[in-house]
Amino acid sequence: MDAPGRARREARIATFVGLASLASAMGIGRFAFTPLFPLMQDSAGITLAQASWIASANYLGYLVGAVASYVAAVKAPLAARWGLVVVAASTLLTAFADTVARWVVLRLVAGAASAFVLIGASAWALALLARSQRLRWSGWVFAGVGVGICLAGLTALVVASVGASARWAWVGLGVLAAAVAALGWRAFATMDAAVRPARPRGLGALDAASWTLILCYGIFGFGYILPATFIPAVARAIVADPRVFAWAWPLFGFAAAVSTIAVSHLARHAKPGAAAGCSFIVMALGVFLPAVGTGLGTLCLSAICVGGSFMVATMACLQQAQRVAGDASGGLIAAMTAAFALGQAVGPLTVTAAAPLREAIARPSAVAAALLLVAGIALLWCEGRTARK
Incomplete structure (x- = not known):
């Protein structure tokens, strides 16, 4: 096979494996609890307060993982390989756990x-796509998050429709995660992306552009997490009727998948800083809607706005990190992810269990929307200042 053919094949594998990896890690490892919470309310009697702690534990784990990745400077393929294995194992074990404490730990x-x-997977895939001059395919990689969310939501929908318990949904998602881990094992082991590990450089090594990204990404984590945690429960x-409310999460995931692909093709010449700023503003609208409206239509519009913007924001911010830090972007991405995880770990804890769910999320949603709006304007201002230089 000639060099162009090898590059094309490498890019296709990187895109597919990256998509599948993010679908498993984010759609299942991160967000599986969101569509299954209403089912666990019925089958296990989980309360809003318990759900908040389970969700926050997952987001705290995300923070721990991001910091550990940054400090340990784990190579990207190795982090992705073993991370996928642990996602699959912990998801399968969740199906057989029977106490809140065990759910929190898992x-x-x-x-x-x-x-x-x-x-690991995003740094690996983006490096391979950049090497093969197909970075425009990155939208397909990040569409994996939306695909995973959609699959998790559809799994919950099927389980709820047949009247089965949430345990079977956890089993199905665990098996799916195991299949992805097996799929990616060889690719991560044999395809060298030459990604430099994220090495701790000290906070003083970060410039103003890096700090802006870190701060805005932390606000992003706090801002989007309320609808990303409670939309199915509010529905x-x-x-x-589970045949109706269970569609809220697949709609969220579908919007996330379509938006990343559409933006990567239709706005390929847009600066990532500008794309991130605009997506933050759209997200602010989606987060604010549940604070002022109580109808199913308002909730669906919120799901479309937040789902359709949060992965565009993620993709644009990670591309901006690569633009700012170059080959050392792994370290900046890890720092941004830590800030993001800290923000989203705090988010669910701002929802009080003393009020009905729709009332409990109203004030935190308004605050989150305001912060997202400010962060979006800041990103647009920074991009404009860069363009004028």
């Missing part, structure tokens, strides 16, 4: 593993 472990996969409070 979701914390899954969150940590998902951070390793996101950092259930509006319409009790």
